[in-house]
Amino acid sequence: MxxxxxxxxxxxxxxxxxxxxxxxxxxxxxxxxxxxxxxxxxxxxxxxxxxxxxxxxxxxxxxxxxxxxxxxxxxxxxxxxxxxxQSRCYVSKKCEPVELKMVSDLEKSWKNSTRVHRIEKSKVFPHRYxxxxxxxxxxxxxxxxxxxxxxxxxxxxxxxxxxxxxxxxxxxxxxxxxxxxxxxxxxxxxxxxxxxxxxxxxx
The missing domain is CATH 3.40.80.10 (Peptidoglycan recognition protein-like)
Structure with a gap:
């Protein structure tokens, strides 16, 4: 210690x-x-x-x-x-269906990384990294x-x-x-x- x-x-x-x-x-x-x-x-x-x-x-x-x-x-x-x-639930494949679709769509373009980050910031740990x-x-x-x-x-x-x-x-x-x-x-x-x-x- x-x-x-x-x-x-x-x-x-x-x-x-x-x-x-x-x-x-x-x-x-x-x-x-x-x-x-x-x-x-x-x-x-x-x-x-x-x-x-x-x-x-x-x-x-x-x-x-x-x-x-x-x-x-x-x-x-x-x-x-x-x-x-990054989206923790997306990386770990544990998103609820609605969020999975939304994040999957956003992940198709690197430009959306800020939007994904904002979604993650709104979550409490351990639902985010x-x-x-x-x-x-x-x-x-x-x-x-x-x-x-x-x-x-x-x-x-x-x-x-x-x-x-x-x-x-x-x-x-x-x-x-x-x-x-x-x-x-x-x-x-x-x-x-x-x-x-x-x-x-x-x-």
Whole structure:
């Protein structure tokens, strides 16, 4: 179990505090899930620089290439790390018939992703995926590159040290925050993201 102080900061030997107020939004009232990302930046310092700009998006943690874990936002504050979510009932094939037809029609065009996201935002958990207001974000340093004739960039593999740190961090967070292991996701599993993001992350 982790010790979390009144500011939502963790006091643990394996975690370095490097809080960026710019990425913190409103108060987080509940934590229902964890979302694993990759930064699309080659270094931690590049990500930290981006976190210092006004209105920056970011996550609660960042795992560097050497396995160092940084806490970058309070566990009591929302960060914008998920973006537009997919329909949980559509992905899991558990929609009621009326909603299934509506979402199926919307899914035919990428332009309707905002409309699907609005429908999901109106739902309460667990009828939707965890999103910005109720999930912890973990970034792993790793950029994407165009490979061969691929049109979409491919994220570099998460290395062994990063995966070891990720495994430890998720174990501690799920125990400390009472988050179900079934509510841990790679970003593309719930959002509209490059399918290779965090695809090699292991926990």
């Amino acid at each position: 982790l010790y979390v102080d009144e500011n939502g900061h963790i006091d643990a030997e394996r975690i370095s505090l490097k809080i960026f107020k710019n990425i913190e939004r409103g108060k987080m009232d509940a934590i229902n899930g964890i979302v694993v990302h990759q930064t699309n930046a080659a270094t931690a310092s590049s990500t930290f620089n981006s976190y210092q700009t006004k209105g920056a998006n970011g996550a609660h943690f960042l795992i560097d290439k050497d396995g160092t874990i940084y806490q970058t936002a309070s566990l009591l504050r929302v960060t914008w790390h998920v973006g537009k979510t 965890p999103n910005n207001i109720d999930s912890i974000g973990i970034e792993i340093v790793g950029e994407s590159k165009i490979e061969g004739g691929d049109e979409e960039p491919v994220y570099e593999p998460v290395n062994e040290k990063q995966n070891e740190s990720l495994k430890w961090l998720i174990k501690e967070l799920t125990e400390t925050l009472s988050v179900s292991i079934n509510e841990i996701y790679r970003h593309p599993e719930i959002g509209r993201k490059n399918a290779t993001e965090a695809s090699t992350a292991r926990w």
